[in-house]
Amino acid sequence: MSSSVAPQLLPPLRRLLADPSLHLRLLTVESDLPAGALDQPVDWVHSSDLPDPTPFLSAGQMLLTTGRQFAVDTAADALYPEYVARLASRGIACLGFGTEIVRDGTPDALVAACLARGIPLVEVPYGTPFIAVARAAGELIAELRFARDTWTLAAQRAISLAALRPDGLSATLSELSRQLGHWVALFDPRGELDRVFPRDAFSGASASRDSLDRARNEAERMLRRGQRASLTVNDGGETLNLQTLGRRDQLRGVLALGGRTELDPASQEVVTSVIALAGLSLEQNTALGRARNRLRSGLLQALLGGQVELVRAISTDLWGAFPLEPVRVAVTNPPPERLDTITEFLELRAEEGGGYLFYARLGNSVVALVDSTTGPLLDELVGFGLHVGLSDPVECRALPRALEQARQALDRSHQGEPGITAFDVISRQGVLAFLATTNAAEVGRAALQPLSAHDAEHGTALLVTLRTWLECNGQFGPAAMALGVHRHTVRNRIGQAEALLGRDLGSFHERADMWAALLTTQGMPAS
Template sequence: MQPTVQTLLDRPELALGLLTPATTLPAEALVAPVMWAHSSDLADPAPFLDEGQVLLTTGTQFDLDEARADAAGFALAYVQRLRDRGVAALGFGTEVIRDGTPATLVDACTELGLPLFEVPFRVPFIAIARLVADLLAEDAYAREAWALQAQRAISRAALRPDGLSATLAELSQRLGTWVGLVDATGNLDRESPSGGLPQPALGEVVGEARSMLRRGQRAGRSLLAGESVGEPQRLTLQTLGSGGALRGVLAIGDSAQLDQAGREVVNSVIALAGLALEQNRNLDRARGHLRSGLLRSLLAGDLALARGIATEMWGPLPDGPVRVALTGDPGHALDRLSELLELRVDERDGRLFFARDADRVALVLEVADSAVADELASEFDLPVGISDAVDLEQLEVAHEQALRALERARESGSTARVVAFDEISRQGVLAFLARTDARAVAVATLAPLVQHDEASGSSLVATVRTWLENGGQFDATAQQLGVHRHTVRSRIALAERLLERDLSGFHARADLWAALLAVQ
């Protein structure tokens, strides 16, 4: 244990006497750690001292005539400099220069809250310095022994069936604090002790861990959580895994054991946890290849093989009717997305199946279960297409529908990240034909009308659209636009001249309607 001022006072061989009343000292003054003992009779030794040191002096710098007007001021300034420097205590050696400790020095130490003790003549300063050095060496050895023992215990814990949980539990016990692991999906995966960190501090830790994971860079930071409810707790967060492929975040509560030895133990846990998560990652990749193979079997209609393997590995496949959902390319977020889906598979007990499908991720889910698709779209900022409900035997049809819906979701941008096939199938075949590759042709087709509207302030495009929506009926169009039917006839005739085509026939009208859909 690191020595303190009280440790020195309690040693009978030193016979040190505390001169400043304990009741006048700050609460932590006597238990503050002592880093070293140094002797000096300089009038201003502060520049040569460090925080936590004990200063020993024989008092040659103090005037023997305490009645002088400046004696009290000198002592007060002397002690103030020591306090500002962070000196732990002042020891005064008696019967060397003077018989006792100056009263002005006692008063100054009492006023400023600096522990002052008297050193008997028979006790040399070197005895105090040697004792402090021996105690520091004992403490350093004890901490090294503690760290070695803790690392051995943690290594043994890592060999247990659930090595990661056992490792975190051992670390929590050794540090005497809460330890938690936030996985790559941003969820609290495990903690020790369970419920050891109350809300809202736990929510703040998880939120900060998610932010660190999104940044995708290795990092460590300190967090003060729970301030909003008046229960602040200092926690340390450290990412696990390499940059760009983070596996999680380790969170550790504040602990008196987190000195250099404690940090070494934490570093060993970070290495073990990172290794365990990396092994899980490799296993997940192998599972991912198996899932992709099962998806190909399902699309090929080999349900018996897919059902048998899936049941052994994850549980039964979803019963029909089902829907297929396809996501856009998750890129570097694939591992994190896969871990999230693994959790959702466990929660649904076989009512969800997913697999890598080229540069996409395919999901087979129950008809009413759209929450997963919405979660992927929002969490990973991905477009998602969802098929109609089909029997499991018609999965290939559903896959094609989901692909068409995904294409529309990509075109829709951020306004419609999840698109269902039935939303676009209701628009008709022409809406499907008016894809992005037809947009250039459509723009060229409508250019004469657009240019005329821009040049003369007319509304030919709007009139043609409304006229086609009303099946080419002039009266209904005029009523909807609030103009005379002859005005509508005049505008349509002008549009025919500009487009150089007769709009009385079905094919011309259908082609113009497709162009309007393509540029909509």
């Protein structure tokens, strides 16, 4: 992957060691140190002869010492391991030992202690003042920061120019990938991959494709939450950075970047500018989408008014083939703040399906006409946490009736977890079962109150006996078997229930009324 190679922000230790004016000599052989030990960034140089300078050190610093804190005799050898261990726990990048001030040369025991802890140890000759090492590091840091600032400005200018090209969004993301040396992917509001740069980023190793799959999974989770968010994860040696695009509850997608290195503040600044440009581009696309949605809503009204051929002709010219008859009407009521997200998702699905899906807003609802090829689409809507009502298959001229069926199915769907409820399912349950979705529950509870009150006061089981007896078509023998009691016990309980209710349960009308009352209060306290 070619890139403009953004400069590092801090100099590696190797650059300090290579400075000929400092005459530094590495005492710990590089091959005996951890890999990359000499390529660690050095953010400052500090000098101290304290036995424990760690309270005044930060990770990534280089410490210089003359060894004044150690005795000159051999007893000092025992102090070095503990001293170096403290430095290692602080995360210093290097230890420099100044010679010919307290003692000649660097103690072998100190070299061994540094090797044991994986800390580079350099010898600083008498002719090299500590301040010269600190000044050299400071000049390198300033040089790299200037180069980094220059790169940031150049990168932002290149990205701004890319945004002016005909396909500004793709050009911008491609330029971001080139500048950072990372792959860049854009996921749509469904969490599906929209585009990726460079285009051949995932044509090689499977590890890279695994990173893309991980990014897709994280993007789907972020979009389902419906809130603006950013995320950084490590995946198989790659660092993934993800950022949602768009406003809260109106997310337009997710921008993902992946690479072997983490983004520093300068790179993050460049990414932030791209997020703003990408968000603007997607918002413009959204404005066009709103105009399409208004047109779709008008066509749906015409369709419900019976102008099927007119709507079919217009829809076919604009979006491709119209759903094949018979069609089923699906209705969902997403939260108002997520209406745009759902309609954008359906627009993408309609484009992919070649027109075999027609959808439109109707008030706060989203109505979709689907044929046999677009059934799986409804499962994806449920994935957004939505309830969906689905009509029976009908001809297009019967859409008003199908819409009413879908709405009734949607009402029933809201009684449970998000999912699809088909009208044919609730129609098979019968008219009495539909009473449970109305306000008849209070009437039913009042009708059954004499039984529930008696059960509560005397510990009887009249209510459950009545339900079981009715379920057994008023037969005492099967009801007794289901309850695990004698048939005469059931007969006595039903007689007691008749007395309390003031009803003749031998009448079909009274039995049907009691059954309806039980259905309306199912799962509710009857008292």
